[in-house]
Amino acid sequence: MGVTNSYMRLKDGSERRVGDNLVPIECFRCGTCCTRFRPEVSRREIERIARKLGIPIEAFFAEYVRRVPIKEGYILQSSADTCPFLRRDEESAKSACTIYSFRPKVCRDWVPSLSRVECREGLSRLKGDSELLLPQDIYDSAEQIKSFSLTARAGEGQ
Numbered sequence: 066m067g068v069t070n071s072y073m074r075l076k077d078g079s080e081r082r083v084g085d086n087l088v089p090i091e092c093f094r095c096g097t098c099c100t101r102f103r104p105e106v107s108r109r110e111i112e113r114i115a116r117k118l119g120i121p122i123e124a125f126f127a128e129y130v131r132r133v134p135i136k137e138g139y140i141l142q143s144s145a146d147t148c149p150f151l152r153r154d155e156e157s158a159k160s161a162c163t164i165y166s167f168r169p170k171v172c173r174d175w176v177p178s179l180s181r182v183e184c185r186e187g188l189s190r191l192k193g194d195s196e197l198l199l200p201q202d203i204y205d206s207a208e209q210i211k212s213f214s215l216t217a218r219a220g221e222g223q
């Protein structure tokens with residue numbers, strides 16, 4: 066069985082492969098990937114999301130889906146230049162996916178990494194005016210902080 070690659074479509078129409086050989090980190094929920102990319106979704110994924118949200122399929126298509134002009138497929142339609150299912154907490158500047166447990170495959174395949182420009186930009190945005198941003202400023206749990214620290218140490222040897 067062959068490997069299936071997932072792609073995200075940038076707002077300018079170009080595509081970027083998701084999940085290449087990156088050193089993963091815990092996602093710090095900046096939401097940059099959700100504002101920069103338009104996930105390609107299959108008909109089956111659209112039906113699953115609509116069903117989970119309790120929205121008739123026709124209404125879901127009208128509100129959230131756009132056909133991909135170049136190839137057969139669909140993308141989630143943006144709302145205010147972001148994924149329609151992204152919610153931001155203005156106080157913490159962190160984001161949450163309202164369909165996280167049943168998000169599209171391309172979103173599940175996204176690998177957060179400090180090698181990604183989107184993650185570095187998001188980290189910078191979370192930093193704000195601070196001179197220093199500590200792991201406990203980014204992550205909510207001790208487990209996430211430990212995972213990030215181990216990843217950072219592993220990356221030092223490269």
